[in-house]
Amino acid sequence: MKLDRKEEIILKAAQLFKEKGYNAVSMRDLAQELGIKAASLYNHIQSKQEILEIIIMQVARDFTMHIHEVSPKPISAIQKLEEIIKMHIDLTIKKTDFLACMNNDWMHLGKEKKEIYIEMRADYEEKFREILQGGIKANEIRNSDIEIMLFSILSTLRTFYLWYAKNKNINPNILKKDLTKTLLQGVVV
Amino acid sequence: MKLDRKEEIILKAAQLFKEKGYNAVSMRDLAQELGIKAASLYNHIQSKQEILEIIIMQVARDFTMHIHEVSPKPISAIQKLEEIIKMHIDLTIKKTDFLACMNNDWMHLGKEKKEIYIEMRADYEEKFREILQGGIKANEIRNSDIEIMLFSILSTLRTFYLWYAKNKNINPNILKKDLTKTLLQGVVV
DNA sequence: GTCTATAAGGCGATAGAC
DNA sequence: GTCTATCGCCTTATAGAC
Secondary structure, eight states, rough: OOOOHHHHHHHHHHHHHHHHHHGGHHHHHHHHHHHHHHHTTTOSSSSSHHHHHHHHHHHHHHHHHHHHHHHSSSHHHHHHHHHHHHHHHHHOOOHHHHHHHHHHHGGOOOOHHHHHHHHHHHHHHHHHHHHHHHHHHHSBBOOOOOOHHHHHHHHHTTTTTHHTTTTTTTTTHHHHHHHHHHHHHOSSS | OOOHHHHHHHHHHHHHHHOOGOOOOOOOOHHHHHHHHHHTTTTSSSSSHHHHHHHHHHHHHHHHHHHHHHHHHHSSSHHHHHHHHHHHHHHHOOHHHHHHHHHHHHGOOOOOHHHHHHHHHHHHHHHHHHHHHHHHHHHHOOOSHHHHHHHHHHHHHHHHHHHHHHHHTHHHHHHHHHHHHHHHHSSSS
């Protein structure tokens, strides 16, 4: 699996953005990490912002695609939530840096892409909300404040890359089981 | 309640840092928001970094102080968790901008303060972990992966200012009840 | 495809007048 | 306490040689 130069640049950029944040990484920093000069980057990418756009839009599309796949399935709300949690963990493992980047630096997108991102995120949350509502109707999920349940689950899933960074050796299947249990059933006996 | 100039600068800085991130806010931006020139800021503060340090260290101390207060109380683990959740909500309401700043920009602290911050955070997590462990021993809390339970609760509490920004009119007491219920009991019926 | 050189402007911070 | 003027450095990005 050979990476072309552009992919290499984007992967390294995502790694650096995750560690220091978009604005704290200069094109000189990025170039140095790749063993070239800053000017040479511009043979492969148009601008620093383009790198950020590619990173964020790619992973935003992944999430949007997956929830639209899970949402209409003829399964219970609980089973849908289990699939979504599994999906978040898989993406956290496969695309840690991209995910961190999306979470922390989306506000540094250009005007146009930022609007698209915000819309995709709202769409994702709406699909999630519909699943919870379906669960309440079917008496699978507690009839409590839906916005709080939504935020509680989603905030943990969105920042889970922070936990994973310090626990990389865990078995993904055990992880999925334990996180699902905690998010759905809470911590009380 | 009259603010002196330094407090005014720090409050406005926290607000701007929350919106754009530390590195994306220049001293010229900050000064303009206050109706003065950038050079004038330096009569009140030593450097841009000093502003960040004051913001983050203040709220980090608040959290540390409170958990050391709750931890030794002769109450059940569940009651301790309830008090901690209440405390997070109170600080989220009272110091939204400071909290956002701490969460997003702590890595831009100078070397020395960054080390102190990381240590305070580790101490906070350790106290939290001890409370969960006590709860497991007393059979109040499920004997599941403690690190996952810790992260699940803490990640929601730490980013709760994002939710609160869009739901400012909610009654704090109802909020505390609902969030506590969701974090402790989960979402399943 | 990478290099050197450089443009054009923003950055944090200081000096000194008022 | 705020101002104007400025320093020295860093920034993204381009031009043109090799």
